Each structure stands twice: as C-alpha cells, then as structure tokens.
Amino acid sequence: MHTAQSIGGSLHITEQGLALRKQFLRITPERVQALCAVSEHMEQVAPQLVREFYDFQFQFPETAYFFNQYAQQRGISLSTLRQRLEQAQLQYFLEIFREAKRGGDFGSAFLEKRLRIGYIHNEINLPMKWYLGSYALYQDAGSPSSPKRCNNLLSDPLNPPKMLDES
C-alpha cells in the first residue's frame, strides 16, 4: 500500500498548488481564527457529534450493509468496527481545530494525512457518492434544533457565536 507521502508525491502537489487549494477551500486567517475560537468547545462536543455521525451512517440499509460486509471480511464484530470508526473519526474531526490552534498552516503534513484517509476509502471501494455525501454531515455539525452545537459552524465559521454562550 502506498504511504501518505508517496500519494502526495505522485500527485505532484507543489507549494503553489497547495496554496491554491487552500484558497479554493477558503482557508483564510479569519476562518482559522474562528476555528480557534471554538476549538475548546469542539473538544467537548465532538464525541457526541461523532456518535451521531455513525448513528446516521448505520441507519441506511446500504451503508449498514457495507459496514457489515467490511466487519465480516476482517473477522471483527460490528461493535468493534463502530468503536474503531468513532475513534478515528473523532481524531480526524478534531484535527481541523487542533491544526488551527497550532497556527493554521493546513500545509503539506496536514494534506498528506487527509490524502491518506481518502486513499483508504478508495482502497476499501467505498462508493464516492457516500464518501462525498457524508461531508454534508460535517457541514451540519450543528443543527438549529440542537442549541448546544455549532450552528452551521463549518459552513460558516465566521458566524459561530451562539453555541458558545449556550454550551
């Protein structure tokens, strides 16, 4: 299996390319600052968000079937898989805020970790529509009906404040 480095290397992502990607993703200093401002809160609520992420994923027969097959092929129980997923997802999610707190570089080291995760999903033949579709859940990390969460934080990190007061 490729290492993260060789994936990044084979894609020939230059510093300039990386800068362009950050621009495209709108990773601006203001947004980094906004991520920092909510990072402590996110450390608190992330385990719950992650649980809900997988509650959602496991609700759909197709994705639930995928998880079942995956667990069976690897000889692990579904609950073990779920634990592994939650643990990995928790780190993956919090890494966004931790990276912001580290200075918000979101540079090649961060990119390579992200590429590795994308590569893994490719290797396990996860349909792209489910993978990309799941990012909508990220945007929905806080719903208006749940005031303790970040109301559209990730889609609009410049306007995050309500949940900070209400948590």
Ligand code: HEM
């Ligand atoms: C927003 C979309 C998603 C993100 C951010 C995400 C994130 C992750 C991460 C961080 C890992 C751990 C990889 C590692 O270090 O080994 C992982 C593994 C995995 N993901 Fe995803 N995932 C997403 C969507 C999905 C979906 C939709 C499915 C299936 C329906 C899925 C199935 C899996 C499976 C089976 C593994 C391997 C678990 C293991 O062997 O421990 N993922 N995912």
